Amino acid sequence: MPSFDTERLFLRPWRESDVDFVFDLYSRWEVQRFIGRVPRVMESRAEAEERIERLTSSEHPVHGYWAVGRRDSGALVGTVILKSIPASGDVLPLEPSADIEIGWHFHPDAWGNGYATEAAAVVLDHAFASGLTEVVSVVTPQNFASQRVCTRIGMAHRGQTDRYYNETCELFVATQPPSNSL
Template sequence: MMIASTARLVVRDWTESPDDLAVVYDIYSREEVMRWLGGGRGLLTDPGQAVERVRSWRERNAPYDGRWGLWAIEPRAAGGAAGSVLLKPLPGRDGVTPTDDLEVGWHLHPDAQGHGYATEAARAVLAREFAAGTARVHAVVMAGNEPSVAVARRLGMTHVGVRTDWYGGAELETFVLNRPV
């Protein structure tokens, strides 16, 4: 299902197609990607784990009926996914229980970085969410992840310091964006 689109991108559900599963494995098996996503927990080590990952995303986000989730970013010119964009409730201090705070995030294949895909996809899902009435969305970034800090700033997000409210109390650089007036 398509979630959003721009002139260059389609934001859509990840599928269990061989092409999507290969991209999921290629992204989430890379230490240079996973080190920014909880210190490498969840690193895929076998291509067969990609289908489990896609199914877990689908199951975790099913209650949100497409409003929130983790989706593929597909550049129209490439004909395949380049990464993920997410919009979902931040998990609390226990790392599991959803809070009332929403998070926007992005995970790109290293070859797809630097083309503006994360910013463009995030803008599209943020516009959709703000149109639905949400007042504020957060982005959380591990210290040292300067490319993600740059995306948050390009989105117009304001840095509000380090917070430990989410993801099991991890220290995260926190950015916020309020719905445009």
């Protein structure tokens, strides 16, 4: 999984030493309220340690879970994710679909600075440069900030879908720009 620098941000793999940030991020209701069918906050530091273990275990060359931080201070501000999206279905855990999703979770102290947009855009560029032709994002209908990020990075709104996660979500799709086509 490659690392990236943008104008203001760095994106790199998670490290064990990021555990306090991960706990601070995912123990907040304002971060978790639109995530998952039954949203819940992280309740212990041990859960944060397990999460980091999971996030660092993937060795996929294109997909990834990036820790995002500010280049000026080094402080972490959030995460961008590129991975297979689970298909809706009757059997749990849900099986991955053939589609790839992009997602983002940022710390409330960092919201409103365009950080999610800036970090997601570089991951989307990476996805297309790596040969993916389509990337989707699914967003809870009430999550207007996240839908705005989708639009700002050039994803097209395709209405609602219940194809993924056993949920009804707003579907956004990015397709490989023609200039990158083979």
